[in-house]
Amino acid sequence: DADVTQTPRNRITKTGKRIMLECSQTKGHDRMYWYRQDPGLGLRLIYYSFDVKDINKGEISDGYSVSRQAQAKFSLSLESAIPNQTALYFCATSDSGTGVETQYFGPGTRLLVL
Amino acid sequence: QKEVEQNSGPLSVPEGAIASLNCTYSDRGSQSFFWYRQYSGKSPELIMFIYSNGDKEDGRFTAQLNKASQYVSLLIRDSQPSDSATYLCAVDDGQNFVFGPGTRLSVLP
Numbered sequence: 491d492a493d494v495t496q497t498p499r500n501r502i503t504k505t506g507k508r509i510m511l512e513c514s515q516t517k518g519h520d521r522m523y524w525y526r527q528d529p530g531l532g533l534r535l536i537y538y539s540f541d542v543k544d545i546n547k548g549e550i551s552d553g554y555s556v557s558r559q560a561q562a563k564f565s566l567s568l569e570s571a572i573p574n575q576t577a578l579y580f581c582a583t584s585d586s587g588t589g590v591e592t593q594y595f596g597p598g599t600r601l602l603v604l
Numbered sequence: 605q606k607e608v609e610q611n612s613g614p615l616s617v618p619e620g621a622i623a624s625l626n627c628t629y630s631d632r633g634s635q636s637f638f639w640y641r642q643y644s645g646k647s648p649e650l651i652m653f654i655y656s657n658g659d660k661e662d663g664r665f666t667a668q669l670n671k672a673s674q675y676v677s678l679l680i681r682d683s684q685p686s687d688s689a690t691y692l693c694a695v696d697d698g699q700n701f702v703f704g705p706g707t708r709l710s711v712l713p
Contacts, residue, residue: 530612532692532705548700580647590636590655593701595647
């Protein structure tokens with residue numbers, strides 16, 4: 491089984507709808523991240539969480555919210571989806587206990603907002 | 605704003621050649637540097653990381669770091685068509701990763 495899973499893998503929704511993307515990990519890592527990827531812009535950080543009680547905004551948090559339900563689960567919500575939120579979304583995890591902290595990515599969720 | 609820059613490419617090399625991918629970063633306080641490979645529509649996969657000046661080799665891959673010049677590179681020896689992908693440079697500034705836009709590499713048979 492994959493260490494970092496994301497659901498759904500693909501989603502089509504309409505403008506104004508609320509949508510939740512979920513991420514689960516079995517790596518035992520304490521830190522989790524949400525990124526979006528757009529062509530030519532690379533990966534941009536939306537939110538990150540260093541433990542269950544710690545939530546931080548990233549570079550592009552407007553229009554998004556998150557919930558860290560447990561160490562292994564980190565959800566991203568779009569309260570009212572808009573077309574420019576169409577993108578590929580990745581969840582990532584890392585372990586703060588390692589010497590060089592490396593991020594590991596889930597398979598991604600492709601979101602289309604009509 | 606902390607920036608990581610890469611040539612977007614595409615960089616085309618013949619099979620068996622050395623591919624050289626470059627990355628510059630703006631934050632002198634950056635700690636560690638990572639190279640990820642991303643196939644189209646897939647998630648980034650870690651190739652290697654480096655945190656000390658100089659070279660680090662792992663199989664056909666060599667990462668090179670020059671902190672004074674704020675420059676990190678990835679060399680791929682004996683390039684194969686399966687190496688065709690986008691290569692992302694990432695920099696750990698001590699708080700978060702900052703990713704470059706990626707360089708698209710095409711290895712021609």
